[in-house]
Amino acid sequence: MANSDMCNSVGASPGAIQAPPLPAFQPRSCFACRRRKVRCDRQSPCMSCTRNITDCVFPAPGRATRHGSTSAQTPKRKQAHLLSRLQRLESVVEILAAQVKGPAESGTLELDGAGLVGQGIGKEGRGSALDDKTARLGEELGLLVIDENGSVYIGNQFWAAFRDEINQIKQVFDNDDRQGDIYSAETSSLNGSIPSDLTRQRREDSLLFLFWQSRGQDVPLKDLHAFPSQLPIIWQIYIENVDHYSKMLHVPTFAKRIQDLQGDFSRMTPGMEALMFAITMSAINSMSNEDVKIKLHAEKSDLVARYRTGTEIALTLADFINTTELDVIQAFSIFLDTVQTMESPKYVWSVAGLLARVAVSAGLHRDGSNFPGMSPFNIEMRRRLWWNILFIDGRSGSDQIAEASLHEEMFDTKLPTNVNDTDLDPSMKVPPITRNAITDTTPILVRSEL
Known part of the structure; x- marks a missing residue:
């Protein structure tokens, strides 16, 4: 009772200061x-x-101040920002809806406590006995969004971010009549206030920090290309000296792409341009000094430096860190496989880690057969690329920290099928049949066992 009286007396005293109760x-x-x-x-x-x-x-109650602005966001700017975010969500939903077809064959999209979870592994053709690794990967399988610009792997974490994006937009409307703030990155508004040319230039400059040789180079990319008359020579050297061992490309398809250019490099996409520079650099690096002088009439060191600069600039222009294009990832892989003889093991190992993450973001660590709608040709090309990346990463990490390299628990991508390039075609509808003989793909299968 005494304590109660004391509390009452304190609460009733006119000089007491009480904090206002927090609203519910x-x-x-x-x-x-x-x-x-x-x-x-x-x-x-x-x-x-x-x-x-x-x-x-x-x-505390009241509107939080934003950096660079002390006034509230104008209704017009607020509406434009919301519209931009809603349009972005709408485009993602449309792409995902187009990808997710035939739930009986491709899996289901189901709700759980964490939000939407994409399940995409079919049961057929997987065998009755799944090991622990495959089972874990199946539980974590996301979706592969494919469009003309490449593929983006969407893991389960995406759905949490997607849900948060919707919730943040909803909170804008909930808080419209109250003092509040939106804690989100206003990328659309910010980008609208910065000239696009300046934004692109800053991004390109920031990417060049990985490529010491190209920093400070102010050479137009078109001036670094090989002469059209040299392309057949360089391409044949690449096939004989490089592709024979890596089998990263489908030779008939890429040869046709080169022919279609008719010597006009301006018709190339940024991805193909990066790939052409990487092929040229790799081919010349595989030659002897004498062969380079005889066939290309120049010093090997000069040409390698020239085409390395071209490759680095082209990769930067293709935004290789954020890419999902196979052309760009192939170019990055060929580049890194080539510079291993020029750079320190630490450099190659570090950049190989970046290459691995770019590949994972494109979904190369998941076998294409898990995703409905992917053609047998693309499945094979993705397998070839992934296993080349594994080889580069493993070799570069042999004298580094082994635990930081890619390992079996991280992927379920199958080995490429033992076939020749002539057995593959972009229009094929059924998977190729494995040959019981030495094929174009045999070298990469042998490397995978080393």
Whole structure:
């Protein structure tokens, strides 16, 4: 009773200062949820903090200031920002809807506690006994979004980000009549305030930091190309000295692409241009000094330096870090496979890690047979590329930290089928049949066992 009287007397004293009670519903997320990047229900305390036994502290009432601006976002700019984000979500949904067909064959899209989870492994042709690795990969299988620009692998984490994007847009409308703030990256608004040429130039300059030889070079890329008359020689040397061992490309298809250019390099896409430079650099590097002088009438070291610069600039222009194009990833792989004789093992190992992550972002670590709609030809080409990347990564990491290299638990991509290039065609509808003989693909199969 005494304690009760004391509390009452303190509460009743005119000089006492009491903090105003927190409202049941807060206009903004609590600090803990913001730090952990999870959704906050904005109750006091919120469910997330209650579940994790964490102090739930909310920002003080009032609108938080944004960097570079002290005024509230104008309604017109706010609407434009929301429209941009909604259009982006709409485009993603349309692409995914086109990819996810035939749930009985390709798996299902189902809701669980974490959001949408894509399941795409079919049961047929997989055998009755699945090992632990395949089972784990099956549980974690995402979706492969394919369009004319390449493929993007979407893992389960994507759905959490997708859900958060929708929730953030919803919160904008929920907070419209209250003092609040939107904690999101306003990429659309920011990019709109920076000239596109400047944005592109900054990105290109930032990517060149990996390529020491090309930094400070101010040479137009068109001036670095080989002469059209030299292309047949360089291409044949690449087939004999490089492709025979790596089998990364489909020779008939790429030969036709070269012929279709008719010597006009301006018709190449950025990806093909990077691939052409990488092929040229690799072919010349595989030659002896005498052969280069006889066939190309120049010093080998000069030509290798020239085409390395061209490859690095072309890869940068093709935005190789953010790419999902097979041409660009093939070019990056050929480049790294070539510079291993020129650079330190540490450099090659570090850049090989970047190459591996670019490949994973394109879904190369998942066998194409898991994804409906992918042609047998593309499945084989992706397998060839992935196993070349594995070889590059494994070789570069042999004297580095083995635990940091790619290992079996990270992928389920099958070995390429033991066939010749003539057994493959972009229009083929059924998978090729394995040959019981030495084929064009045999060298890469042998390398995979080393």
